[in-house]
Amino acid sequence: MNDKKKNLDNREVFIKGLSDNIVKSAVDIVKIDPTKKQITEITDTVTERLQYESSSLLNEAVTKLHPDSLSEMLPEEKVERNFERFGKNFRYQHMLMFVSVIILIITGMPLKFPEFGLSKFIVIDLLGGLHNSTFIHRIGAVGLIIVGIWHVIYSLGSRVGRRDFFLMVPNLKDAADFMGTMRYYIGKSKSGPKFDRFSFIEKFDYWAVYWGMVIMIGSGAIMWYKELFPKYFYDIGREMHSDEGLLATLSIVIWHFYNVHFNPEVFPMSWTWWHGQLTESEMKHHHPLEYEAIIKKESQDIIDQSKSESKGNN
Ligand code: HEM
Known part of the structure; x- marks a missing residue:
């Protein structure tokens, strides 16, 4: 049968x-x-x-x-909600900064390592000689100085800039989070710490750039206008510029590139620098405390609104 x-x-x-x-x-x-x-x-x-x-x-x-009816019955593809991580102003600052820094590294490193074949290729073949390459280095420097001034004005003068600046200040939770992360890495705890808007790693990244800019702009300006300073000032300035320049280059290529390019979670690149958005799952994963605070505030706003509407109706 x-x-x-x-x-x-x-x-x-x-x-x-x-x-x-x-x-x-x-x-x-x-x-x-x-x-x-x-x-x-x-x-x-x-x-x-x-x-x-x-x-x-x-x-x-x-x-x-x-099949036609079945496809209609399929649950709609879930559209993930996005959260704004960086506004336009901050993204433009970052864009000008990375363009300037790339120019500064390409034209600065050959001066530190002139014996390398790659240095000769960049300065002579690509840029047409030392005169041009030092001129382009100064263009990059002006870009970086503009970003520095722009960022200070943004941090003091805009509401979001001020909020983020104060959130960047290290606190005791960062120390506890650092210990928590280490314990997680060596397998002593099952999960890592929950981060707010900025993790201790992001704060470290931010202040390293801040400090690096002060050193690079200060020492670069001394070399640029060396006739205004005593000779030993120039020597100290050049030493600082040369070593901090190498440190900045290595930290960008190793540390920053890993975080935003080579980390398997974002490879080949995190596009947050372009659109400034994080998805809901990225928020939950990387900034759970900030995510919880946003959702709590939104629910509170809805409750307050419906309370005031029902008062208005009575
Ligand atoms: C990320 C930023 C920067 C990097 C990586 C960088 C890198 C370098 C390096 C490696 C050198 C060669 C030092 C040596 O001879 O050992 C150099 C030279 C120089 N840098 Fe920078 N630099 C940066 C920013 C700046 C800024 C902001 C200024 C100006 C305010 C500046 C002005 C100069 C000047 C005047 C020289 C001497 C050579 C020349 O006259 O072109 N640099 N830079």
Whole structure:
């Protein structure tokens, strides 16, 4: 017996059983004793009706199983909510900074390592000589100085800038988070610490750049206007510039590039510098405390709004 036939027979048996059950229940309810003939007649009517309903339901199920209907029933693809991490102003600062820093590294490093073939290629073949390369270095320097001034004005003068600047100040939680992360890395705890808007790693990154800019701009300016300073000032300035320049280059190439390019979670690149957005899952994963605070505030706002609306209605 094939499966199709078996299913049909099973349904017949079910329907027969269900008809008997319905009629018996009806007899119990009305509490009379009908004849056998009457029972058979009523059972046949119920069976006929159940057969009809079962055929039309079978029809409906077949229609619903059609591929077109099935695709309509599929749950809609979940569109993830985005959260703004960096506003336009901050993103433009970052763009000017990385363009300037790339120019400064390309034109600065060959001066520190002039014996390298790559240095000769950049300065002579690519840029057409030392005169041009030092001129381009100064263009990059002006870019970096503009970013420095821009960022100070932004941090003092705008609401978001001030908020983020104060959130960047290291606190005791950062020390605890550092210990928590170390414990997690060596397998002493099951999960790492939960971070707020800025983790201790991001704060370290930010202040390293801040400090680096002060040193690079200060020492660069001394070299640029060396005639204004005593000779030993120039020597100290050049030493600082040269070593901090190498440190900055290595930290960008190793530390920063790992975080924003080579980390498997973001490879080949995190686009936050471009659109300034983080997805809901990224927020939950990287900044759970900030995420919880935003959701809590939004729910509170809704409650407050509905309270004031119901007051207005009364
Ligand atoms: C990330 C930023 C920067 C990097 C990586 C960088 C890198 C370097 C390096 C490696 C040198 C060669 C030092 C040596 O001879 O050992 C150099 C030279 C120099 N840098 Fe920078 N620099 C940066 C920013 C600046 C800024 C902001 C200024 C100006 C305010 C500046 C002005 C100079 C000057 C005047 C020289 C001497 C060579 C020349 O006259 O072009 N640099 N830089």
